[in-house]
Amino acid sequence: MVRLFLAGLAILCACLTANAQEAGLQPILQEHQEIIAKSSRKTIKPAIDAIASSGLPQAQVMLETWAAKNMWMRKSDGLFFSGQKGEGRSYELTDFDTGEVVGTFEKTELKQLKPNSGIRAMIGTALVRFQLTDPDRAKRLAALQSIQRDPEGALLEPLRASIEAEPDAALKAQKQRLERLLTIRYDADISARVTAIEEMSDDLGVDVRAALNPLVVTKLQTAADLPSDVNIANLLQPGSHDLSRDAAYDLLVASDLAALRVSPDDIRAALAANIDGGRVGGIPVVQLNTDAARAQAYAELAEARTVRALITQTDVDIALDSHVFFEIYAEPSSEVTAAAKKALEQIELKVGLNQTLDLTLDAISLASIYFLAAIGLAITFGVMGVINMAHGEFIMMGAYTGYVVQQFIPDHTLSIIVAIPMAFAVTFAMGVAMERLVIRWLYARPLETLLATFGISIALQQLAKNIFGTQARPLTAPGWLDGAWVLNDVVSISYIRIAIFVLAMIFLGLFLYIMKRTRLGLEMRAVTQNPRMAGSMGINPGRVNMLTFGLGSGIAGVAGVAIGLFAKVTSDLGSDYIVQSFMTVVVGGVGNIWGALAGAGMIGFLQKGIEWMNPSNTLAAQTYMIIFIIIFIQFRPRGIIALKGRAAGD
Known part of the structure; x- marks a missing residue:
């Protein structure tokens, strides 16, 4: 018997399902005809829900048609169809359930359903079930x-x-x-x-x-007794740090649990409205020049029930003492809120650690940019002792060289490969020319060198403006440098900055190789330590100085190409890096490439740390950084890694 009953029930359910499928979508549309025709976002939701939950395969097509504004209602019987424009002002209607064309009708016989953006969004949400x-x-x-x-x-x-x-x-x-x-x-x-x-x-x-x-999320509430059916987060005491007595009483007033207090302005308005024969509450108006007198007059009016009574401090104390104040969670389940709090604490700890890692990566990235900008200056200023204020303009010339190369080589990868040696060659030649024509006549005269190179920097900036204009020029990175290396939602670093870091390390290795393993490096060290003795050993100090200055200038040009990939290429590009370059060399230790690396790291980490503490004011961060460096130099004037021996003047 049980088996027969279950079999019969299954057959009944199958019949009901078959009947529902046979009934189709049109009965559902007719049931909600009025609100569908009205197309109001406030009332349309029941109709959309009924269609989406019908289980009918044609419901998806119908919703998509409605969202596309291709659904029409036939005015004669109120039925809904999919419509396609025919000849003239006629439309061909198709039944949603059968998929068959029911005929062609004039537009005057039809009403087009045009859902607004709000209704289309609701339809889109309903379509998600099918999609x-x-x-x-x-x-x-x-x-x-x-x-x-x-x-x-x-x-x-x-x-x-x-x-x-x-x-x-x-x-x-x-x-x-x-x-x-x-x-x-x-x-x-x-x-x-x-x-x-x-x-x-x-x-x-x-x-x-x-x-x-x-x-x-919590909400502050109050009641005569602590409720037992809510998820309480905290109990608060009026007058504590979290809840002042005034705020507590205002909450009572907002909850209709206490009377509204009368403000001084309310008292003045009430007194002005109740002047009778030059008196208010039996007190002459001329005597109402103090708070006490006005309060007394108002009390007389309140006793006569002319105005509402004053709320005294005693009334406030009684009201606060007779109620409890508490915060409740918006989530009713205490188990869920406990788990959520624990999870958020774990996540916040990990977010903090990852933010530290992200800040470290940013600092390393910035340090590599400063090192790449300063490595050329470490040669010209640190090794040769020449104060070259035009060093920033060599960076700018390198960036513009990259831009010019890209005008002739549209392939961005190939253009960057060509631009790097081209920028080195252009700025190397410019550095050699500058050393031969200006610098060689000013050795051991630092003030004149500073003024001369400063004048050259201004001239080069103006020349760049005359050639390229004042508008920023694009130096486009290759497609494989687009985007960023993303570890998680907190830590990421752009591929361009990674490439600049790699380039900086390559030039560090190249510089060390030149200084330690080549004849030019040996001659550079010899001329730096004792130019007269080097000359007596057959070394040409003038030639070595020329090549050294050209090498430093060439590296600055390569730095310009790298910096131009993420910075705006303008005639003022070099001005943004000249100060940081000098600070890098001086802080790290004049004449020491490892000192330049240490100085770039210190300045990069310092600047990012200050910006993290004061993110809304970058200029202030730079000011604090310069002040810190000035103080640092007072205690360590020779930098982080100081030269020793004759070159250091010992």
Whole structure:
């Protein structure tokens, strides 16, 4: 008998389902005809929900047609169809259930349904149910993005149901992650929500924090007795740091648990409105020139019930003492809020550690930029002792060289490969010419050298403006340098900055090789330590100085190409780096390439640290950095790594 009953029940359910399928979509549309025709965002939701939850395969087509503004209502009977424009002002109507054309009608016989943006957004959310299992991967991805933008509890079950059959591994991972986030917010099972929170407590994604933060939001409330059916976060005492007595009483007033206090302005207005024969409450108006007199007059009016009574401090104390003040969580489950608080604490700790790592990477990146800009100056100023104020303009010339090369070589990868040696050659030649024509006549005369090179820097800036104009020129990085290396939602560094770091290390190795393993390096060290003795050994100090200055200038040109990939290429480009370059060399130790590296690291970390503490004012950060460096030089005038021996003047 039981088996027969179950079999009959199954047959009945199958019949009901078959009848529902046979009934089709039109009866549902007719049931909600009025609100569909009205197309108001405030009332349309029941109709969209009924269509989406009907289980009919044609519901997806119907919703897509509606969203595309191709759904029409026949005025004669109120039926809805898909419409396509025919000849003239006529439209061909197609039945949603059968897919058959029902005829062609004039526009005057029809009403077009034009959903506004709000209704289209609601239709889009409803379509997500169907799109999650759509054969088209692009539609499934669009459905996930739609859920991320506008999550709803009703989408949790369709999302779960679509995960198992998802053929794409990447989309499946996205669905699983999104399912966990929706479970945290909308699942009716408390244990399932707690489990999801614990599983996501190691995730640093912004979306995870966005799902957890609403669970620990609190609201201040008051009552005569502490309620037992709410999730209480804190008990507050009026007069404490978290809740002043005035704020507590204002909360009582807002909750209709205490009378509104009368302000001094209210007292004055009430007295002015109740003047009778030159008196208010039996007190002459001329005597109402003090707060006490006005309060007394107001009290007389209140006793006569003309105005509402004053609230005294005693009344306030009684009201506060007879009520409790507490904060409750917006989330009713204490288990969920406890798990969310624990997870947020873990995430905040990891976010802090990752922010430190991100700041460190930023500092290393900035240090590599400063080192690359200063390595040429470390040669000309540190080794030769020449104060070259035009060093920044060599950086600018290198950037413009890269821009010119890209005008002839459109392939950005090839153009950068060509631009680096080209920039070195151009600025090397310019440096040699400058040393031969100006610098060689000013050795051992630092003031004259400074003034001369400063004048040359101004001339080069003006020349660049005359040639290229004042508008910034683009120096485009290759496509493989686009984007960033992303470790997580907190830590990332652009590929361009990574490339600059690698380039800086390459030039560090190249400089060390030249200085330690080549004849030019040996001659440079000899001339630096004792030019007269080097000359007596057959070394030409003038030639060595020329090549040394050219080498430093050439490296500055290469730095210009690298800097131009992320900075604006203008005639003022060099001015942004000349001060940092000198600071790098001086702080690190004049005449020492390792000192320049240490100085760049110190300045990079210092600047990023100050900017982190004061992110809203970059100029102030630079000012603090310069002050710190001035103080540092007072205690260590020779820099971090000081030269020793004859070159240091010992």
